[in-house]
Amino acid sequence: MAEDKPLAVVTCTAPVNIAVIKYWGKRDEELILPINSSLSVTLHQDQLKTTTSAAISRDFTEDRLWLNGKEDDIGQPRLQSCLREIRRLARKRHSGNGNSGDSSSRRSSLSLAYKVHIASENNFPTAAGLASSAAGFACLVYTLAKLYGVEGELSEVARQGSGSACRSMFGGFVQWVMGQNADGKDSIAQQVAPETHWPKLRVLILVVSAEKKHVGSTAGMQTSVKTSLLLKHRAEALVPERMSQMTQHIQQRDFEAFGELTMKDSNQFHATCLDTFPPIFYLNDISKQVVALVHRYNAHCGKTKVAYTFDAGPNAVLFMLDDTVDEFVDVVKRSFPPENNGGQFLKGLPVGSATPSEELLSAVVRDPTPGAIQYMLLTKPGPGPALVEDASCHLLGADGLPRSSS
Numbered sequence: 001m002a003e004d005k006p007l008a009v010v011t012c013t014a015p016v017n018i019a020v021i022k023y024w025g026k027r028d029e030e031l032i033l034p035i036n037s038s039l040s041v042t043l044h045q046d047q048l049k050t051t052t053s054a055a056i057s058r059d060f061t062e063d064r065l066w067l068n069g070k071e072d073d074i075g076q077p078r079l080q081s082c083l084r085e086i087r088r089l090a091r092k093r094h095s096g097n098g099n100s101g102d103s104s105s106r107r108s109s110l111s112l113a114y115k116v117h118i119a120s121e122n123n124f125p126t127a128a129g130l131a132s133s134a135a136g137f138a139c140l141v142y143t144l145a146k147l148y149g150v151e152g153e154l155s156e157v158a159r160q161g162s163g164s165a166c167r168s169m170f171g172g173f174v175q176w177v178m179g180q181n182a183d184g185k186d187s188i189a190q191q192v193a194p195e196t197h198w199p200k201l202r203v204l205i206l207v208v209s210a211e212k213k214h215v216g217s218t219a220g221m222q223t224s225v226k227t228s229l230l231l232k233h234r235a236e237a238l239v240p241e242r243m244s245q246m247t248q249h250i251q252q253r254d255f256e257a258f259g260e261l262t263m264k265d266s267n268q269f270h271a272t273c274l275d276t277f278p279p280i281f282y283l284n285d286i287s288k289q290v291v292a293l294v295h296r297y298n299a300h301c302g303k304t305k306v307a308y309t310f311d312a313g314p315n316a317v318l319f320m321l322d323d324t325v326d327e328f329v330d331v332v333k334r335s336f337p338p339e340n341n342g343g344q345f346l347k348g349l350p351v352g353s354a355t356p357s358e359e360l361l362s363a364v365v366r367d368p369t370p371g372a373i374q375y376m377l378l379t380k381p382g383p384g385p386a387l388v389e390d391a392s393c394h395l396l397g398a399d400g401l402p403r404s405s406s
């Protein structure tokens, strides 16, 4: 902690994750403890990331927060939980040194009383259904921990910001173990395999709609827990087995088995949404067309080469191996021709050209729907949160205010 300077500022980045065994439902709303374990793939930060800067100074008069350049409410309970928890861990760590009389620990406890300024930005549309809250809270917790010199288990803190955020504290393939304890100490994320484990795996995101979602996941899962017997059955009887199957498929890099279970688990999650009363619909007609397209493609290939998963919104996240990307992207372009942003239709990692056979196209492409997909983004599994050393990347200036806003 650089508390000698008038302003100490730290900047970090954190990734988005996409669940292949879904988290849906809490047993404790306050601590954010889930009714089942879940498993996700961390996406590469070259394509999707949150950047957060946090600063402390004796000159700050209050804690303040800016999201994407605009001042926001720092009083939000979940944000306060994360801030309180990191400050508590920092206090514990500094008092645990047992030398409370020395000048460094006096400086540390003094700086704990200082107010904090936090600025956070996404390089992708917030609330577009791309798990911005997961990357956002993971980044907040990681940055505050670096600022206050807190080390060790942090997924438990990120979980208190947003459940899925705990999985963004690691790269690669990550499980969130639901835990048993009432205090949530055993409800933590763990890496199943690093991001280098499956170099051929690719993730293609089809952004169907950048509109804000209708029923947020927090409210949606509350109603599901109260009303869906299917969700209860899923959590108790089906997910434990699926967790170990999915871990095995990942360890063995068995794409067909991984893909099939990913699709089935997404479908089961959306089935529990339909079983919620009143029912919740996250998939729209375009999402359903994507589901049908993937199944037609796999049927034509005679095996699972592409797998879809959908969260609490209509965007599709597709998994495939690198040798399938060029052909499948071509199929998507023909099925959902870009309307007016042809140049910007494909973002992220480069895609080569493909010439699918007439036989494939006539079997797979049906009733093209122009403009239904805004853009595609190609990415791959990536690493966990990281400290940004380059001071020019700080989102807060020397005055402790956002650099972009004046």
Ligand code: DP6
Pocket (backbone or CB within 6 Å): 018, 019, 021, 022, 023, 024, 032, 038, 133, 161, 162, 163, 164, 165, 217, 218, 219, 311, 312
């Ligand atoms: C469908 O983590 O956003 O994306 O814990 O209430 O913040 P809160 O919910 P959130 O829920 C994510 C639900 C999901 C599935 C998943 O990511 O596992």
